[in-house]
Amino acid sequence: MAKKKANSEQESLLEQIQCIAQGLGEMFAPFTEVVVHDLRTPKNAILTIHNNLSGRSVGDPATELGLARIADDDYPQILSNYPNRFSDGRTAKSTSIGIKDSGGHYIAALCLNVDVSLFRGIQAILGQFCLTDSAPMKESLDPASADAIRERIDRFAVNLATTPRLLKAEQRRELMQELKGEGYLEVRKAMDVISQHLGVSRATVYNDVR
Structure with missing residues (x-):
């Protein structure tokens, strides 16, 4: 009975996290990838993925960070703004939030990956726009x-x-x-x-x- 109640709680949490992920994905499209990992099933952990920038798919396995949380309930719950890189070489900034159940065990993770390379392009354009002399930008x-x-x-x-x-x-x-x-x-x-x-x-x- 207790196990059934725990599973029901976990499923409810995952449903809420997926709603949050959808909202974040819609708000920050197309610059931010939003991923929900189900850490109960590490071999096919990715539950949902919005604004797919990494080329991964639903059902792909957990990352090293996810495995670390599975192995240690005391692993940091929030890791924010750490440098990352997509498989094709684009630079990224990532934030990962671990989700625990009432027993204090990690069951999921909500991760955001921002494509920094695009904003660097915007920065270059703004820098050029703000020049006040006639010298070409170096x-x-x-x-x-x-x-x-x-x-x-x-x-x-x-x-x-x-x-x-x-x-x-x-x-x-x-x-x-x-x-x-x-x-x-x-x-x-x-x-x-x-x-x-x-x-x-x-x-x-x-x-x-x-």
Whole structure:
């Protein structure tokens, strides 16, 4: 009877967390990924995912942080604003909130991952806009680096009030022509970097540049 009551409590908590996650996802779209992990089932922990920026899927396993909470009820409940990185190299800022049941055991986690690379593009645009003299803005980035390509793509997307992964086909083609004209396509593995940052295949990128 006690076990049944505990399970009912946990399910109720998870339902509430999923509602919170949906609200956060809608408010901070498309810049913030919001994920709910069910730590009771670590092998397929991801219960819901909003604004998918990491490429993960519902049913994917728990992260190292999730496993740490499962192993230790005294693990910090809130880890906020720590540096992270998506699998394609984009920088991120993350916050993870552990959820405990009435017995003090972790049963879930609510995680937010912000795509910082886009805001760096916005920062660059604002910096250029706020210049008060006629001197050109100095570029401190190495033009041969993958980060320079990503930030160039971010600036293009920001000018259209969108994100790299939400660019339409005609916008991607325009972007590719600009990258080609500025010499970015000559960078080693440029097509790999571009395809990962746009969230499309290499074939799509090659087709867009024609």
